[in-house]
Amino acid sequence: MDSIKYLLNDNQLPENWYNLASDLPEPLAPVLHPGTGEPVGPDDLAPLFPPALIEQEMTSERWVPIPQPVRDILLQWRCTPLYRARRLEKALDTPAKIYYKYEGVSPSGSHKPNTSVPQAFYNKEAGIKKITTETGAGQWGSSLSLACEMFGLECLVYMVKVSFGQKPYRRAFMESFGAKCIASPSETTASGRAILEKDPDCTGSLGIAISEAVEVAAQNADTSYCLGSVLNHVLLHQTIIGEEAIMQMDMAGDYPDVIVACTGGGSNFAGIAFPFMGRKLRGQQDVRIVAVEPSACPSLTKGRHAYDFGDTAHLTPLVKMHTLGSTFVPPGFHSGGLRYHGMAPMVSHALQLGMCEATSYNQLECFAAGVQFARAEGILPAPEANHAVVGAIREAERCKREGKSETILFNLCGHGHFDMQAYIDYNAGKLKDYAYPEDEIAMALAGLPSFGNS
């Protein structure tokens, strides 16, 4: 049989992350201070992040070296495999060739440790003792717990209250690695207390949990805040995925015509797509790039490209991004990693410049595609990853209609082992689609800050 798997050796693990900022035809809009409307500098970020991460947030160097202690840990599960989905191709009867990179082999089951490990490392180097963060479905919290344990850091996770109740297994995973989990909104912060005062039954959101985690970090000198997506340095750390994929496509003697990636905050999308986008920008090789998001939280396809806060309590700086408004709370569909009101500034910028496309799918068609993929390829995807799967299947179906043998590449960013309740509900016909929350988004967008948006 022809190959289905392309593996790299340990000595092929990338030595540098790729920074898309170095190749952008127009620079990113500056980050603004919410009080003054002026661009922020490194000093403004110092209460939250260690110097090395602030530097990475702002650098325009093309290649940023991956420290050896970080590479040593990543090597436990990297380089991750690239698969040719031959059984799925056959099931779809498509002339297209479908490849997928699989990030579910990491110890927490997703791409998130690619950034939790370096973030923990740089914080440890800077003398930080404790890290705060937020988590929705728990992928990010699990990955950061793991990384903190490896570097001997305390880890405090504000977990969106509805998930805290519904996902006890994710919580147990974090606690097994020594992290402390608090249901958000909580009484432990001023922003949490303010929300509970207005609405004691509030079930929380990522925006609220970010507010609480940022507040704790800002008030304690030995404490930093870590974010699992959106920021430039987080996207940077994920580019190791695409860098490996370029080498692996080369092993396969192939190159993608289309790259498909799901996107919530943008780090998975950036991880697989940016290194290919850079090659395109440098005139090396053309490629179509498709971002897939949930119809019920459509920041790229329906949001406004504007300055907005990253959190609900408005403690963060203002960033220019595709946003649904910082007060928008997405409906309760089963992809916690994609339930965020904004999109990474760098991904938003790429869309504005026409360097990628964006599309959205409802959850029922995502789960149908996920189960079809599982039955063909044997891996049950995370609900977030189902968005990439459906996007790739639709491209393969288009190739069949058009009689084209294109090469499709997508990133399967995680497995669904901690999301089985969603599959139980799907198998039982209990999952539903959500109407596009037009009114809620309009209301949230009406509250955009004035700085930068005049």
Add this chain to the structure above:
Amino acid sequence: MDSIKYLLNDNQLPENWYNLASDLPEPLAPVLHPGTGEPVGPDDLAPLFPPALIEQEMTSERWVPIPQPVRDILLQWRCTPLYRARRLEKALDTPAKIYYKYEGVSPSGSHKPNTSVPQAFYNKEAGIKKITTETGAGQWGSSLSLACEMFGLECLVYMVKVSFGQKPYRRAFMESFGAKCIASPSETTASGRAILEKDPDCTGSLGIAISEAVEVAAQNADTSYCLGSVLNHVLLHQTIIGEEAIMQMDMAGDYPDVIVACTGGGSNFAGIAFPFMGRKLRGQQDVRIVAVEPSACPSLTKGRHAYDFGDTAHLTPLVKMHTLGSTFVPPGFHSGGLRYHGMAPMVSHALQLGMCEATSYNQLECFAAGVQFARAEGILPAPEANHAVVGAIREAERCKREGKSETILFNLCGHGHFDMQAYIDYNAGKLKDYAYPEDEIAMALAGLPSFGNS
């Protein structure tokens, strides 16, 4: 840093399974027909198994070729990694070197697909349409569901009733791959109905579920039965683990002084240990081999080496093995894969011949070791695998006491993603140890069949 991971290339995937029977100084005792007490022949097994598997059950050839279609599927996740547990060594402050083979990278998260894939393949080749099996915690049922889907076979899983209720996620996993799951004991079989008539609230056992699955297969010509452990051909299929490990230890420039493996039915133990045991029997290289089982279901350390039935309803042939009595129902500790009254005849025979040792641990020390391992190595083991972990840690502690730099190898047979309730209970201090069920075992042993045991 020194290497922590040893990977093989696709072209190093073993081409043959290793058959310990070829090197045994004394042959296995024959399998007996329960009605006549005479040795069974291939014809007696034909209602349950396809010819190729019956041949593998009885062969004395040393090397049995792995069919190419089976290798093509195994290659999706094999060869599996061998890790050096440097962070665990450091945490234990031991002069020992600890290596572990990791089988959790398979799509169902354990070593079980190593045999479910060839079993499905041979049944498909023989024109079988449907496969029945039993499952406890769900690892085996998941792995067989996956394999059946790949070869287009129907899959009917009798799941022990208590697990059916407590492990909805495992059930959803099987159903996502198209399998049908029935809580056992059920009304669908005569053996199930007989048990429910006596005890309508019976929560089931592996022995009962085997009876139901065997009954359905025996009564339908297009239906076969598959077992996930115990039988010679199942152990044979798992030897791919140890064969890879031999090559990987060689890459590391090392060889184990001690091999530690958990054992319930014996397939994981055989998988990692038999290829090394064969080398020892052929005078190539010495090694100590330690089987670890749960104190609450101690077939190797407390059972009798005698002829017994494999199931509760006494539908199977009689096999000579370490047994606690076929009517013994183990207490409800959290390692469903180790809750079986018997031990593989080949593993039992090896213990009788002094080719390995056996020891047992209570569940609390197993979970303590599992969490210690997870915090050091980043992987949260399945409860079954925790038995191997505690065994390896105890060996490393002995090395420290004795000032010896021995090399320890164990098989981490699966991850704990579907066992998080056990970790929730452990973290909350709610798990308990079970007293050695002496009276229940004595009663079950009193009911051993007379054939072969005079």
